[in-house]
Amino acid sequence: MKKLRVVILCASAMSSGFIVEELKKIAPQNDVEIQVECFASLRYRYYDYSKVDLVMLAPQVKGQQSDIRKYLDEKGFAALPIMLIPMRDYGLMRGQPILELALKTVAENA
Numbered sequence: 001m002k003k004l005r006v007v008i009l010c011a012s013a014m015s016s017g018f019i020v021e022e023l024k025k026i027a028p029q030n031d032v033e034i035q036v037e038c039f040a041s042l043r044y045r046y047y048d049y050s051k052v053d054l055v056m057l058a059p060q061v062k063g064q065q066s067d068i069r070k071y072l073d074e075k076g077f078a079a080l081p082i083m084l085i086p087m088r089d090y091g092l093m094r095g096q097p098i099l100e101l102a103l104k105t106v107a108e109n110a
Contacts, residue, residue, distance in 0.1 A: 010058035
């Protein structure tokens with residue numbers, strides 16, 4: 001079983017809660033043990049990135065990606081991948097394609 005630890009950064013950590021629940025539901029069906037939580041992107045400097053394999057960004061905060069990447073690089077997390085959740089999958093709460101993209105992103109950055 002693959003293990004995946006993820007944080008979703010979003011505008012207010014509310015709508016991403018639905019994505020968290022969908023990923024938790026779909027992961028076991030894909031032989032993946034997942035730990036996933038959401039966190040408000042405006043507070044990204046206060047998150048402990050040492051406990052995740054992947055940072056996902058909700059579509060509404062994609063404009064913060066370069067700032068978050070710079071911060072992660074400066075704090076020693078240059079190898080930590082950031083993945084933008086596709087808007088369509090996010091809006092439709094499609095866990096399967098989001099999980100597949102997450103696994104692919106982590107594998108490509110291993």
